Amino acid sequence: MNLVLLCPEDLVAPDRALLTGRRLAHVREVHRATVGDDLAVGLLGGKMGRGRLLRLDDEALELTLSLDQAPPPKLPLTLVIAVPRPKVLNRVVAASASLGVARIILVNAWKVEKAYWSSPRMAPENLRQQMILGLEQAKDTVLPELRLARLFRPFVEDELPVLVAQGTGLVAHPASGESLPRILVAPVTLAIGPEGGWIEAEIQSLLRAGMRPLDLGPRILRTETALAALVGRLAF
Amino acid sequence: MNLVLLCPEDLVAPDRALLTGRRLAHVREVHRATVGDDLAVGLLGGKMGRGRLLRLDDEALELTLSLDQAPPPKLPLTLVIAVPRPKVLNRVVAASASLGVARIILVNAWKVEKAYWSSPRMAPENLRQQMILGLEQAKDTVLPELRLARLFRPFVEDELPVLVAQGTGLVAHPASGESLPRILVAPVTLAIGPEGGWIEAEIQSLLRAGMRPLDLGPRILRTETALAALVGRLAF
Numbered sequence A, B: 001m002n003l004v005l006l007c008p009e010d011l012v013a014p015d016r017a018l019l020t021g022r023r024l025a026h027v028r029e030v031h032r033a034t035v036g037d038d039l040a041v042g043l044l045g046g047k048m049g050r051g052r053l054l055r056l057d058d059e060a061l062e063l064t065l066s067l068d069q070a071p072p073p074k075l076p077l078t079l080v081i082a083v084p085r086p087k088v089l090n091r092v093v094a095a096s097a098s099l100g101v102a103r104i105i106l107v108n109a110w111k112v113e114k115a116y117w118s119s120p121r122m123a124p125e126n127l128r129q130q131m132i133l134g135l136e137q138a139k140d141t142v143l144p145e146l147r148l149a150r151l152f153r154p155f156v157e158d159e160l161p162v163l164v165a166q167g168t169g170l171v172a173h174p175a176s177g178e179s180l181p182r183i184l185v186a187p188v189t190l191a192i193g194p195e196g197g198w199i200e201a202e203i204q205s206l207l208r209a210g211m212r213p214l215d216l217g218p219r220i221l222r223t224e225t226a227l228a229a230l231v232g233r234l235a236f
Helices: A023-029 A087-099 A125-138 A151-167 A200-208 A223-233 B021-029 B086-099 B122-140 B151-163 B200-208 B223-235
Strands: A004-006 A012-013 A015-021 A038-043 A048-056 A061-069 A075-082 A103-106 A145-149 A168-172 A188-192 A212-214 B002-004 B011-013 B016-019 B037-045 B048-056 B061-069 B075-080 B101-107 B145-149 B169-171 B188-192 B212-214
Touching: A004 A015, A004 A125, A004 A145, A004 B011, A012 B188, A015 A023, A015 A103, A015 A151, A038 A061, A048 B212, A061 A168, A075 A087, A075 A223, A087 A103, A087 A125, A087 A223, A087 B223, A125 B011, A145 A151, A151 A168, A151 A223, A168 A200, A188 A223, A200 A212, A223 B086, A223 B223, B002 B016, B002 B122, B021 B048, B021 B061, B037 B061, B075 B086, B075 B223, B086 B122, B122 B145, B145 B151, B151 B169, B151 B188, B151 B200, B169 B200, B188 B223, B200 B212, B200 B223
Parallel strands: A004 A038, A075 A103, A075 A188, A103 A145, A168 A188, A168 A212, B002 B037, B075 B101, B075 B188, B101 B145, B169 B188, B169 B212
Antiparallel strands: A012 A015, A015 A061, A038 A048, A048 A061, B011 B016, B016 B061, B037 B048, B048 B061
16 A cells, blocks of 8 residues: 545545544554654545644544645556456456556456356445555556446447547457557557457457457466556557 | 476376376366367477377376477566565566566565565475466466576676676666667566665666666556566567
């Protein structure tokens, strides 16, 4: 937690926050802070700055806030990700948020097991919590926009072309022989397949939507690794 | 495990392998393979190809091998990584191996806690096992060269300049305002700091060694995310 992220309900006055639970424990046990210390803080969806510790005990911590910095700008990047298995989902969502991705769309695909969709990890509260962990890691306050596209075809046929028309669309697909454009300037929509890859019909649908195929080389990367590498390629 | 990686001691004949333990369990429970199936296999440090299942039971599996493919070429990339905390170490080493990094050098730094060096995870057998997991993930057979540089100064002053002189040296360092060269052509040496970053004296030493500073933007990424992003930026 490189930034203590505050929700509106944490504020007991416009410049005072009172925290309990996970964040209290982290500040005590990991930061090992003491009264008088300054912590990096941010208001969810708002500004960042410093919070001075007024109180810190078993029950709660209290901060006076001075928030004067804008959060870092989001990357003009939409990630379209086939729902990964629950074990991987949390890391992927947190990593995407930490990388500054503006929008995450979790989409169905042939090789996405149906059970993935009913995992408790797909609950909006969990996904939001993972994004918050990513923001706390990266020092950002703005949640990515997160959407679930449970039906592949309507999403790809109706919604994706609108996204692609705003800039470039790229789909990660092995052996397509295509390399990447060099810099993220116009908005990019990037699709990352499930474990085992997209099936041919999905690829064709994606291409018809205006997505360009992209070759990541002969190695198969974990979802979180591949997405970090792609974002790095586009954005750094 | 996208590739069943074989060690020389698994071979009972030049074209026959007998496996037990972790790989047996994985083939039975995850691949759910049956006798007659073909599996992607590779010989550690050697060729890749197919293995046909001759036998599969509670005790062992047996494969006939036909290995005719070269493994993917390594990236001409050396990663110099300050030892991460043990919890993160395994993922970083496995991810580096999966990304095709040619050489990993785990180095000391000011903010590397001494205890990290005596963690059981730093044992050569564990590090090797993590690289093997990365190769199995990525479909590769060649272990990265792995070195430990426990003394920062001699490494940076004596060894690093030799590496850098072979190509380009880059060090991840926030707010340096530098962006990356676009493509990995000549060998690159990339240094990634510990949690909390390099201290100024280390940065100065690194710069003196010929490393160029590099700005990754305002976000703080997890080690494994940052390295994937950097590799992606350089190599894709």
